[in-house]
Amino acid sequence: MNKKFMLAFLLLTIPQLAAADSQWILEESTLTYHVSHPLKQTEGVSHAAKGKGACHAGQCDFLIAVPVKSFDSGDSNRDLHMLQVVRGGQFPLIAVRTHLPEDASSLTTILADLEIQFAGQTMQYKQIAFQHVTKGSDTLITGTIPLTLSDFKIDPPTLLALPVKNDIPVRVEMKWRPM
Amino acid sequence: MNQRAEKSGVALSVLIFLFVISIPLRAQDSNSSLSGVITSAAGAVVPNAKVAVKNLASGQLTETQTDSGGHYRVSNLMPGEYELSVSAEGYSTNTAKVTVAAGTGQTTDVTLAGVLSLQDLGISPDQAQGTAADQARLNKRSHMLMLHQRLGLIAAVPLIATVATSFGAGGRSTSTADRWTHLALGSAAGDLYFMSAYFAIRAPRIPGTPSRGQIRVHKALAWIHGPGMILTPILGAIAFDQKSKGEKVHGIASAHGAVAIVTAAAYGASIVSVSFKF
Numbered sequence: 001m002n003k004k005f006m007l008a009f010l011l012l013t014i015p016q017l018a019a020a021d022s023q024w025i026l027e028e029s030t031l032t033y034h035v036s037h038p039l040k041q042t043e044g045v046s047h048a049a050k051g052k053g054a055c056h057a058g059q060c061d062f063l064i065a066v067p068v069k070s071f072d073s074g075d076s077n078r079d080l081h082m083l084q085v086v087r088g089g090q091f092p093l094i095a096v097r098t099h100l101p102e103d104a105s106s107l108t109t110i111l112a113d114l115e116i117q118f119a120g121q122t123m124q125y126k127q128i129a130f131q132h133v134t135k136g137s138d139t140l141i142t143g144t145i146p147l148t149l150s151d152f153k154i155d156p157p158t159l160l161a162l163p164v165k166n167d168i169p170v171r172v173e174m175k176w177r178p179m
Numbered sequence: 180m181n182q183r184a185e186k187s188g189v190a191l192s193v194l195i196f197l198f199v200i201s202i203p204l205r206a207q208d209s210n211s212s213l214s215g216v217i218t219s220a221a222g223a224v225v226p227n228a229k230v231a232v233k234n235l236a237s238g239q240l241t242e243t244q245t246d247s248g249g250h251y252r253v254s255n256l257m258p259g260e261y262e263l264s265v266s267a268e269g270y271s272t273n274t275a276k277v278t279v280a281a282g283t284g285q286t287t288d289v290t291l292a293g294v295l296s297l298q299d300l301g302i303s304p305d306q307a308q309g310t311a312a313d314q315a316r317l318n319k320r321s322h323m324l325m326l327h328q329r330l331g332l333i334a335a336v337p338l339i340a341t342v343a344t345s346f347g348a349g350g351r352s353t354s355t356a357d358r359w360t361h362l363a364l365g366s367a368a369g370d371l372y373f374m375s376a377y378f379a380i381r382a383p384r385i386p387g388t389p390s391r392g393q394i395r396v397h398k399a400l401a402w403i404h405g406p407g408m409i410l411t412p413i414l415g416a417i418a419f420d421q422k423s424k425g426e427k428v429h430g431i432a433s434a435h436g437a438v439a440i441v442t443a444a445a446y447g448a449s450i451v452s453v454s455f456k457f
Contacts, residue, residue, distance in 0.1 A: 050301060050302065061219075061295055063297070065297055065307075067306070075391060075393055076389065076390050076394055077392070077394040079391075080385055083385075084314075088309070089309050089313035089315070089318075090309045090310065092306065092308070093302070093307050097292075097295075099219045113222045113223065
């Protein structure tokens with residue numbers, strides 16, 4: 001009788017345990033954008049991203065936000081010009097949302113559909129590949145998001161009458177840990 | 180008896196007739212439907228989402244659920260204004276007003292936002308939203324610095340020419356034309372220089388953004404070529420006057436050449452400091 005009771009108890013609770021809510025927090029991040037111009041290449045780096053993930057019933061929602069003015073290219077004049085070009089005075093944040101199945105944490109390569117809000121525009125990027133490595137309790141995610149200026153209706157800045165390239169790939173390195 | 184039966188039969192026929200013709204009318208009133216797909220902000224379909232459709236005039240509520248493909252369909256709706264409310268676990272509820280026309284199948288897709296918000300990340304609404312005034316300030320700054328850059332590059336042309344013509348204007352040379360050419364080019368360079376400097380000085384500052392990188396070198400060099408562009412023409416005027424009187428340039432005026440060369444060199448370095456990465 002006790003065995004039957006225990007078995008019934010386990011059968012009822014295991015699914016509940018498996019579907020228990022969990023949360024993730026972004027511990028560290030490095031976001032690097034790359035701008036190409038015929039005369040020079042420029043990169044800007046930010047370590048100021050904040051992020052959280054909320055998992056429920058086997059599905060996880062992630063939200064990452066980074067201030068536009070946190071990107072440092074090594075020259076404050078260039079950074080302020082970048083801020084002006086991407087309408088950072090009016091839209092100071094870049095927000096990225098994605099929805100992943102919870103079992104994606106078992107995959108080496110995660111394909112994510114991203115919704116990116118930037119410069120007052122919202123764009124969907126489908127099937128962006130991220131590499132996933134687990135180190136202890138930390139989850140390392142790396143990848144490159146293929147942003148373009150035209151996607152966000154940003155006029156390409158020019159140097160000596162030559163415009164920069166439309167492609168602005170953003171390399172992402174993130175360390176997540178469960179809360 | 181027969182008359183009574185006959186009358187009853189007629190009444191019954193009328194009733195049946197009225198009933199039959201009323202069926203298509205009722206069908207016409209309520210054969211509208213509302214359907215669509217529920218997706219998340221990331222584009223994934225949302226199965227088992229609760230869809231509630233409420234007639235705003237009558238208050239009548241109809242509920243359904245999305246299928247595995249995120250599709251929902253609510254049939255037999257009367258035409259009118261409805262409130263469509265969609266909720267699902269892990270998402271914030273989304274509500275929309277929909278107008279359903281008679282005899283139509285309306286499609287309304289709904290996107291559900293994740294439960295996470297910027298406030299969950301510790302980002303306040305003030306931090307999340309800038310202002311048009313801030314953007315206007317950035318725009319003005321960029322525009323003025325662009326003018327500063329262009330005028331500064333243009334000024335380099337007469338400045339180089341001024342230095343080149345200095346050899347014919349000073350020293351043992353007695354040529355009046357060379358001196359006037361040197362003076363004119365120097366004046367043009369000076370005018371363009373101060374116009375360029377105006378836009379740099381008056382460009383709006385952005386609070387909370389200290390100078391970093393090679394721009395600091397560019398700004399520091401201005402402390403050399405700025406005073407130099409004031410002192411050089413003053414000394415040059417004295418030297419010009421002495422030469423015009425047939426005298427040899429002497430006294431403080433003899434420093435005109437050296438001050439001019441240092442000024443021009445600092446100006447050139449200033450342009451290089453923002454053109455190349457070191």
